[in-house]
Amino acid sequence: MDIKITRAAALKEKPDSSTLVFGQSFTDHMFIADYDAGQGWHDARIVPYGPLQMDPAAKVLHYAQEIFEGLKAYRTASGAIQLFRPMDNVRRMNQSCERMALPQVPEDLALAGITELVRLEQDWVPHEEGTSLYIRPFVIGVDPALGVHSSHHCQYIVIVCPVGAYYPEGLAPTKIYVEQRDVRAVRGGTGMAKTGGNYAASLRAGTIAEERGYTQVLWLDGVERKYIEEVGAMNVMFKVAGKILTPDLNGSVLDGITRRSCIQLLKDWGYEVEERRITAEELFQAAKSGAMEEAWGTGTAAVVSPIGELAEGDEKVIINNNKIGEITQKLYDELTGIQWGRVADPHDWIVKL
Ligand code: PLP
Ligand code: COI
Numbered sequence: 001m002d003i004k005i006t007r008a009a010a011l012k013e014k015p016d017s018s019t020l021v022f023g024q025s026f027t028d029h030m031f032i033a034d035y036d037a038g039q040g041w042h043d044a045r046i047v048p049y050g051p052l053q054m055d056p057a058a059k060v061l062h063y064a065q066e067i068f069e070g071l072k073a074y075r076t077a078s079g080a081i082q083l084f085r086p087m088d089n090v091r092r093m094n095q096s097c098e099r100m101a102l103p104q105v106p107e108d109l110a111l112a113g114i115t116e117l118v119r120l121e122q123d124w125v126p127h128e129e130g131t132s133l134y135i136r137p138f139v140i141g142v143d144p145a146l147g148v149h150s151s152h153h154c155q156y157i158v159i160v161c162p163v164g165a166y167y168p169e170g171l172a173p174t175k176i177y178v179e180q181r182d183v184r185a186v187r188g189g190t191g192m193a194k195t196g197g198n199y200a201a202s203l204r205a206g207t208i209a210e211e212r213g214y215t216q217v218l219w220l221d222g223v224e225r226k227y228i229e230e231v232g233a234m235n236v237m238f239k240v241a242g243k244i245l246t247p248d249l250n251g252s253v254l255d256g257i258t259r260r261s262c263i264q265l266l267k268d269w270g271y272e273v274e275e276r277r278i279t280a281e282e283l284f285q286a287a288k289s290g291a292m293e294e295a296w297g298t299g300t301a302a303v304v305s306p307i308g309e310l311a312e313g314d315e316k317v318i319i320n321n322n323k324i325g326e327i328t329q330k331l332y333d334e335l336t337g338i339q340w341g342r343v344a345d346p347h348d349w350i351v352k353l
Contacts, residue, residue, distance in 0.1 A: 001044045001109055003031070003116050008048035017126035020164035022301060023134065027121040030159045031113040035103050037152035044109060046120055049159065055144030059151045064197040065141035067096035070300050071257075072132040073118045073160075073353065075125045076341035081133075081353040084339050086114060088257045093137060096193040101150035102139050113137065113158045118353060126162045132339075134163040134301070165302070171332065173308025173322050174215035174297070176231055178280050179205045180313070184230065184252075186222030191229075191252030199233065206232065216297075218310070220280060221252065227277045234297035234305060235259035238283060239327055241291040248275040258298040262331050264347060271327075280312055287317035294325030303339075304332045 008028040015025045026049050033044040059065045069089045073081050090111055094104040105113075114135055118125070125133040137158045141151030165171075182205040185191025185198055202219075209217045216232030229247055230236055235256040237246040244266050249255050266273050286292040287310065295307035308322035319325075324332075337343030338350065 001033075001041070001112075003112065004043075004045045005029075005120065006045065006047045014124060015162065017128040017131050017162060017164070020126065020128075020131055020162055022163045022165070023136075023161055026159055026161045027124045029117060029120055030157060031117040033105075033109060033113065033156045035154040035156070037103075041103075041106065041109055041156070044113065046117060052155075052157075054142050057144040057146055058140075058142040059145070060140040060142060062146060063141075063148060064195070064200070065100055065102060065151055066138060067093060067100050067102060067193060067195045068136060068138035069093045069096075069194060071114070071135045072163075072300060072339070073125050073135060074132050074339045074341070075127050078341075079127075080341070081118065081122055081125050082339075082341060083114070083118075083135075083351045083353065085257050085261070085349045086111060086351055088260070089137070090114075092194065092255060092257070093139070096195055097139055099190060099193040100141075100195050102141055103154055105139065105156045110137065110156065113156060115353060117158050117160060121160055122353070124160065124162055128164075130336075131162060131164050133160050135160050163301075171306065171324060171329075173306040173319075173324060175213065175309040175311070176216055176218050176307050177209060177212070177214050177310070178228075178312035179209075179217035179219055180225070181205070183222035183225070184219045187251040189222070189252060192249070192254060194254060202233070214311070218280070221250075226279045226281070228280055228283065229253050231297040231307065234299035234302065236295070236297050236307075237262065238278070238286070238292060239294040239325065240283075240286045242272075242293075244271050244273040244327075245278055246273065246275055247278055250277070256298055256300075258300055258303065258335070261335060261347075261349065262298050262304070265331060265334055266327075268346075269330075283310065284312065284315060284317060287319060292317070292319055294328050295319050296325070296328040296331070298331075303335055304328055
């Protein structure tokens with residue numbers, strides 16, 4: 001499908017890349033394609049960045065019929081631009097669409113929306129160490145009708161923004177507590193889809209955690225309230241007695257691309273990785289007995305994020321003396337090394353623009 005480009009009349013001033021805050025300044029253009037039942041996807045275009053027009057009755061506003069993705073474009077030392085595993089995002093996007101009764105976006109169109117927008121906005125990919133261009137593709141159902149039915153008219157949109165560190169702490173260990181009231185997702189629900197409602201459901205707990213001086217919460221499963229699932233909007237891993245433990249993909253955990261990449265690297269390095277159900281109790285026991293060596297979250301935005309303190313009710317444990325662990329640091333160095341083109345890419349994860 002041809003992509004029609006309408007350029008912005010005036011270009012914005014780019015933000016100072018040494019003080020970038022995650023997700024706050026957007027570029028000059030965005031990508032949009034429309035879908036109509038019976039016609040399929042059409043009118044792929046890049047247009048000046050700006051507000052979307054939609055009917056106040058649009059389904060997405062009332063019934064949250066939407067999904068999104070998140071990936072980054074990285075600037076290498078030679079000035080080239082590259083993406084990390086973009087087809088994994090495209091495939092996960094379509095799995096999310098399937099769950100949310102949205103039309104799937106053909107893989108070539110989904111990828112072209114990303115690559116052509118990044119190509120046009122290439123001057124926005126920052127050069128500063130640790131910065132990148134965050135890419136946010138999303139699909140929305142916009143039928144202007146209040147009946148609870150899936151949409152016949154949908155849009156696939158891509159916006160991009162230069163970003164620095166996701167957490168203000170950077171790579172400093174985070175403080176996490178086990179959330180006991182709210183749950184993020186349940187099996188059979190939408191936890192494995194990257195859909196807005198999951199994040200809306202997480203905001204109350206996240207806000208209270210911040211008010212209490214914590215970075216994020218550790219989510220428990222929604223049925224037995226015993227098994228840990230994710231940390232904030234990241235997957236989570238632990239090093240206990242030399243082995244790596246991470247919750248299995250049980251239907252309510254997002255199949256993170258950073259998670260997948262970490263598991264591969266850990267196996268390459270000879271670690272045993274157990275993907276299984278893990279109770280919060282097991283983790284606190286391990287921490288108290290001294291078997292818990294490291295803990296970290298994984299996600300595109302922060303890459304890996306060490307956990308230095310874990311709390312549940314009145315109980316509190318400190319992990320690795322509240323310092324980043326050796327494996328956490330090694331994963332961060334290796335993944336960011338591959339992403340920014342500083343180290344070899346043995347698994348063909350990089351796609352050059
Ligand atoms: N879990 C949730 C709920 C997320 O939103 C994300 C981020 O996208 C992740 C995990 C990590 O996924 P990925 O590594 O693909 O960014
Ligand atoms: C991640 O990339 O790790 C995320 O969780 C994205 C977030 C902004 C939703």
